[in-house]
Amino acid sequence: FVGSLFLCCISAVALKRMLNFNAPPLKNTAAEPVWKVLIYDRFGQDIISPLLSVKELRDMGITLHLLLHSDRDPIPDVPAIYFVMPTEENIDRICQDLRNQLYESYYLNFISAISRSKLEDIASAALAANAVTQVTKVFDQYLNFITLEDDMFILCHQNKELISYHAINRADIQDTDMEAIMDTIVDSLFCFFVTLGAVPIIRCPRGNAAEMVAVKLDKKLRENLRDARNSLFTGDSMTAGQFSFQRPLFVLVDRNVDMATPLHHTWTYQALIHDVLDFHLNRVVMEEGMGAEPSAGARPKKKSRKTYDLTAADKFWQKHKGSPFPEVAESVQEELDTYRAQEDEVKRLKSIMGLEGEDEGAISMLSDNTAKLTSAVSSLPELLEKKRLIDLHTNVATAVLDHIKSRKLDVYFEFEEKLMSKSTLDKSLLDIISDPDAGTPEDKMRLFLIYYITAQQAPSESDLEQYKKALLDAVCDLSPLNYIKQWKAFTKMAATPANYGNSGVKPMGLFSRVMNTGSQFVMEGVKNLVLKQHNLPVTRILDNLMEMKSHPETDDYRYFDPKMLRGSESSIPRNKNPFQEAIVFVVGGGNYIEYQNLVDYTKSKQGKKIVYGCSELFNASQFIKQLSQLGQK
Amino acid sequence: MAVDITLLFKASVKTVKTRNKAIGIGFDSTKDEIFKRSRPKSGFSPRAKEVITNITKLKDFLLQHRKDYVSAGSLISSDLSRMTDNDRDQIDQDAQIFMRTCSEAIKQLRNEAEKQVISAQIKEHRGAVLDLIETYLKGVCKLYSEQRAIRVKRMSFVFRPLEKTASSEVQDNPVNLWEESRVEDELSPEEIQMFEQENQRLISEMNSLVDEVRQIEGKVVEISRLQEIFAEKVLQQEAEIDNIHQLVVGATENVKEGNEDIREAIKNNAGFRVWILFFLVMCSFSLLFLDWYDS
Numbered sequence: 001f002v003g004s005l006f007l008c009c010i011s012a013v014a015l016k017r018m019l020n021f022n023a024p025p026l027k028n029t030a031a032e033p034v035w036k037v038l039i040y041d042r043f044g045q046d047i048i049s050p051l052l053s054v055k056e057l058r059d060m061g062i063t064l065h066l067l068l069h070s071d072r073d074p075i076p077d078v079p080a081i082y083f084v085m086p087t088e089e090n091i092d093r094i095c096q097d098l099r100n101q102l103y104e105s106y107y108l109n110f111i112s113a114i115s116r117s118k119l120e121d122i123a124s125a126a127l128a129a130n131a132v133t134q135v136t137k138v139f140d141q142y143l144n145f146i147t148l149e150d151d152m153f154i155l156c157h158q159n160k161e162l163i164s165y166h167a168i169n170r171a172d173i174q175d176t177d178m179e180a181i182m183d184t185i186v187d188s189l190f191c192f193f194v195t196l197g198a199v200p201i202i203r204c205p206r207g208n209a210a211e212m213v214a215v216k217l218d219k220k221l222r223e224n225l226r227d228a229r230n231s232l233f234t235g236d237s238m239t240a241g242q243f244s245f246q247r248p249l250f251v252l253v254d255r256n257v258d259m260a261t262p263l264h265h266t267w268t269y270q271a272l273i274h275d276v277l278d279f280h281l282n283r284v285v286m287e288e289g290m291g292a293e294p295s296a297g298a299r300p301k302k303k304s305r306k307t308y309d310l311t312a313a314d315k316f317w318q319k320h321k322g323s324p325f326p327e328v329a330e331s332v333q334e335e336l337d338t339y340r341a342q343e344d345e346v347k348r349l350k351s352i353m354g355l356e357g358e359d360e361g362a363i364s365m366l367s368d369n370t371a372k373l374t375s376a377v378s379s380l381p382e383l384l385e386k387k388r389l390i391d392l393h394t395n396v397a398t399a400v401l402d403h404i405k406s407r408k409l410d411v412y413f414e415f416e417e418k419l420m421s422k423s424t425l426d427k428s429l430l431d432i433i434s435d436p437d438a439g440t441p442e443d444k445m446r447l448f449l450i451y452y453i454t455a456q457q458a459p460s461e462s463d464l465e466q467y468k469k470a471l472l473d474a475v476c477d478l479s480p481l482n483y484i485k486q487w488k489a490f491t492k493m494a495a496t497p498a499n500y501g502n503s504g505v506k507p508m509g510l511f512s513r514v515m516n517t518g519s520q521f522v523m524e525g526v527k528n529l530v531l532k533q534h535n536l537p538v539t540r541i542l543d544n545l546m547e548m549k550s551h552p553e554t555d556d557y558r559y560f561d562p563k564m565l566r567g568s569e570s571s572i573p574r575n576k577n578p579f580q581e582a583i584v585f586v587v588g589g590g591n592y593i594e595y596q597n598l599v600d601y602t603k604s605k606q607g608k609k610i611v612y613g614c615s616e617l618f619n620a621s622q623f624i625k626q627l628s629q630l631g632q633k
Numbered sequence: 634m635a636v637d638i639t640l641l642f643k644a645s646v647k648t649v650k651t652r653n654k655a656i657g658i659g660f661d662s663t664k665d666e667i668f669k670r671s672r673p674k675s676g677f678s679p680r681a682k683e684v685i686t687n688i689t690k691l692k693d694f695l696l697q698h699r700k701d702y703v704s705a706g707s708l709i710s711s712d713l714s715r716m717t718d719n720d721r722d723q724i725d726q727d728a729q730i731f732m733r734t735c736s737e738a739i740k741q742l743r744n745e746a747e748k749q750v751i752s753a754q755i756k757e758h759r760g761a762v763l764d765l766i767e768t769y770l771k772g773v774c775k776l777y778s779e780q781r782a783i784r785v786k787r788m789s790f791v792f793r794p795l796e797k798t799a800s801s802e803v804q805d806n807p808v809n810l811w812e813e814s815r816v817e818d819e820l821s822p823e824e825i826q827m828f829e830q831e832n833q834r835l836i837s838e839m840n841s842l843v844d845e846v847r848q849i850e851g852k853v854v855e856i857s858r859l860q861e862i863f864a865e866k867v868l869q870q871e872a873e874i875d876n877i878h879q880l881v882v883g884a885t886e887n888v889k890e891g892n893e894d895i896r897e898a899i900k901n902n903a904g905f906r907v908w909i910l911f912f913l914v915m916c917s918f919s920l921l922f923l924d925w926y927d928s
C-alpha cells in the first residue's frame with residue numbers, strides 16, 4: 001500500500017469528518033439532511049477553500065459559512081461548527097458568542113492545539129452564560145497547514161510575512177524573533193505529521209535555519225512519542241500511515257541552497273500562471289477586457305475581474321499543469337474540437353427524432369430513441385461543464401500568452417536555461433538588458449541576478465560597472481544585487497556552489513510553427529521550446545538522500561530519528577534501503593518550478609511518492625521585493 | 634488526526650467551578666433553565682424537522698417493500714410475500730399523495746419564510762435548509778420512479794411471449810372448425826370447443842391490447858421524467874430571458890436618450906455657427922461703416 005501520501009484526500013477526509021460532527025461520514029444514498037452553520041477565521045478559510053467548494057459544503061449540510069469576526073445574527077435552533085486558530089481574539093469572540101447565545105449547540109474545532117489556560121477561559125465563559133451543555137464537543141484538529149495539491153502544501157497564507165524569507169534572513173533579527181518564527185513553523189509541521197499519522201526520519205543540512213527547525217521538530221516529536229498516554233501517533237488515530245511499512249523521509253532544506261530557481265523564468269503552465277497572473281490558493285484572478293488600447297478621448301473600457309478556480313476535478317488542468325506552454329495551447333484546441341464533435345452528435349439526435357416519428361410498427365425503435373434521448377439528456381450537464389472548463393483555460397492561456405509576447409519571456413527563459421547549464425550563449429547579456437522592448441525592468445534584474453549567481457567567478461569590476469549602468473538605464477532597482485553579493489560571499493565560504501545539471505533547450509523547428517498557426521493561438525514569433533529533463537539542486541539533494549547515494553553535498557547532513565530511544569543523532573543513517581516516500585520542505589519559501597521538477601522526478605521513478613512543502617509560496621516578483629528589502633538594510 | 638478534548642474541557646469546567654466557589658462567585662443556574670424551555674413550538678425548524686421525518690418514513694416504507702415490489706412475479710415462485718398488482722397500485726397511489734403533500738409543505742414553509750421580516754443571514758439559512766429538504770425529497774422520489782419504471786418494463790416484457798403463442802394457435806384453428814361445426818350442429822362438444830376457441834381468441838386480443846397499453850404507459854413514464862428535466866431547464870431559461878429583456882429595455886431607453894442628446898448637440902452646433910457668422914458679418918459691416926465714416 002505504497003501511496004498513502006495522498007495529501008488532498010487525507011486533508012479533505014479530515015475536514016469532512018469534522019463537518020459531520022466528527023463522526024465518519026455515512027455513505028448511503030439519500031441520507032437525511034442535517035443542517036449546520038460553519039464559522040471560521042481567516043486561517044480556517046485558507047485551509048478549507050482549496051479543498052472543498054461551496055457546493056460541496058452545501059451538500060454536507062452547511063447552510064451558512066461565516067467569518068468569526070463578522071456580525072452574526074442569532075440562529076437559535078442550529079448547531080454551529082467552529083474552525084479557528086486558538087488565538088486570544090478568537091477565544092474572546094467565542095466567549096462572546098456563548099454569552100449572546102447565538103446558536104443551539106457548539107462544536108469547537110481548533111486548528112492547532114489549544115493551551116489549557118485558554119480552554120479554561122472558554123469554560124468560565126460557558127459557565128457564566130450557563131451554556132456548558134451547549135458546548136457539545138471540543139476538538140484539536142491539527143490541520144495547521146494548507147494543502148494545495150495532492151503532493152504540495154504550504155504553511156500559511158495570512159501573515160506570511162512573519163515567516164517569510166525576509167523575516168528569517170534579515171540582518172537585524174533578534175533571537176526571540178527567530179524563536180517565534182521557528183515555533184510557528186515547527187507547530188505547522190508537527191500538525192502535518194499528526195494528520196499524516198507517520199513519524200518521519202529527518203535529514204537537514206548544517207548551520208542554517210533548516211537545522212534549527214529540524215532540531216525543534218525532532219524534540220517535539222520525541223516528547224509526544226514519550227508521553228504514551230497522550231501520544232498522537234499510536235493506536236486508532238493512525239489511519240494513513242499505518243499501511244506503509246517504511247517510514248517516510250523528511251528532508252529540510254533552506255532557501256539559500258538555491259537562489260536562482262525562484263528568479264527563473266518558466267515555461268510550464270502552472271508555474272507560468274503563478275509567475276505572470278495573480279494566482280493564490282488555486283485561484284486565478286484576472287481582469288477581462290484586456291484588449292487593444294482605448295482610442296484617444298474615448299472612455300476606457302470597463303475591466304471586470306474574473307476569478308477562476310483551478311481544482312482537482314478539472315481533468316484538463318490535472319493533465320496539463322506541468323506541460324510546456326505550447327503543448328497546452330494545442331491541447332486546448334483539441335479539447336475544443338472534441339467538444340464541438342459531441343455537441344454536433346447531440347444536435348443530430350434532434351433530426352433523428354423528427355424523421356422516425358411516423359413509423360407505426362417500430363415500437364422497439366422508439367424505445368431505442370428514448371434511451372438515446374435519456375443518455376443525451378444526462379450527458380448534457382457533463383458537456384456544459386466541459387465547455388465551461390474549455391472557456392476557462394482559453395481565457396487563462398490567452399492572458400498568459402499576451403504576457404509572454406509583450407515581455408518576450410521565451411527569450412529570457414532560453415537565455416537563463418543556457419546560463420544555468422553553463423552552455424554557450426549566443427547573445428550577450430548586455431544586449432538583452434539594453435533591449436528596450438524585451439521585458440519589464442524586473443525581468444532584466446532577474447536575468448542579471450541569475451547570471452551573477454551562476455557565474456563561476458564574479459565578473460570583473462569593469463564588466464560589473466557596465467552591467468550596472470545598463471540596468472540603471474532600464475530603470476531597475478539595484479538593491480537586490482547587494483544582498484546577492486553578500487549571499488554569494490557567504491555560500492562560497494560554506495560549500496561548493498550549486499550545480500544546475502546539464503539541461504538543454506532546443507528550439508523546435510519550422511514545422512511545428514506552421515502547425516501552430518492553424519490553431520486559435522497564434523504563436524508566431526514565440527519560439528517553441530522543448531525542455532530537456534534536468535534536476536534542480538533541491539531535486540538532486542532529495543535524490544541523493546532517498547537513494548542513499550554518497551555525494552559531498554549531502555554527506556554531512558544531520559540525521560534525526562524521533563523514535564530512537566537514545567536521543568543522540570549520528571551522522572550515519574541506520575537505514576540502508578532507499579526510501580519509498582519522501583517529504584521535501586524548503587524553509588524560507590518555495591515555488592512551482594521546484595514543485596514541477598519534483599513531480600517530473602517522481603514520474604521517472606516508479607513507486608515513489610514525494611510531497612513538496614514550503615513555508616510560503618512566492619513568485620519571482622515577490623521574491624525580488626524581499627531581496628531588495630534585504631539589500632537596502 | 635483530530636483529538637477529542639471534550640473531556641479535558643469538562644474537566645476545566647469543573648476546575649473553574651471549584652475555583653469560583655472558592656473565591657465566592659456564584660452563578661444562579663436555575664433561573665435561566667426555565668427560560669430556555671419556552672422556545673416556540675411552531676417555529677421554523679420544528680416544522681422543517683417534521684417534514685424531514687415524514688420523508689424519511691416514506692423512504693423507509695419504499696425501501697422495505699422494494700424487494701417485493703420489484704420481484705418479477707414469476708409463475709414459478711410461490712412466495713407468500715408476493716405482492717398482488719392491487720397492492721402495488723395502492724403503494725403507487727399512496728406514495729404519490731405523500732410526495733405531493735410533502736412538496737406542498739415545503740412550498741408553504743418557503744412562502745412563510747419570505748414573508749417574515751428577519752435578518753438576511755437567517756433568511757439565507759432557511760432558504761438553504763429548504764433546498765436541502767427539497768433535494769432529499771427529490772432523491773426519494775427518484776427511488777420511487779425507478780422502482781415504478783422497472784415494474785412497468787417487467788410487465789410489458791412478461792406479456793409479450795404469452796401474446797405471441799396465443800395468437801399463433803388461434804390463427805390455424807378457426808378455419809377448419811367453422812366448416813365442421815356447420816355440418817354437425819347437434820354435436821355439442823364441438824360447439825363448445827368452438828366457443829372456447831373463440832373465447833381464447835377474444836382473450837388474446839384483449840391481452841394484446843392490454844399489453845400495448847402497458848408499453849405505452851412505460852414510455853409515458855419515461856417521457857414524463859424527461860419532461861420534468863426539460864421543464865426545469867425551461868423555467869431557468871425563463872428567468873434568464875426576463876433578465877435579458879429588462880436589460881434590452883434599458884438599453885433601448887439609453888439609446889433613445891443618446892439620440893436626443895445628439896440631436897440637441899447638432900442643433901446647438903448649428904445655432905452656434907449661425908451666431909458666429911452673424912457676428913463676423915456685423916464686424917465687417919461695422920468696419921466698413923467706420924471706414925466710410927472716417928473718410
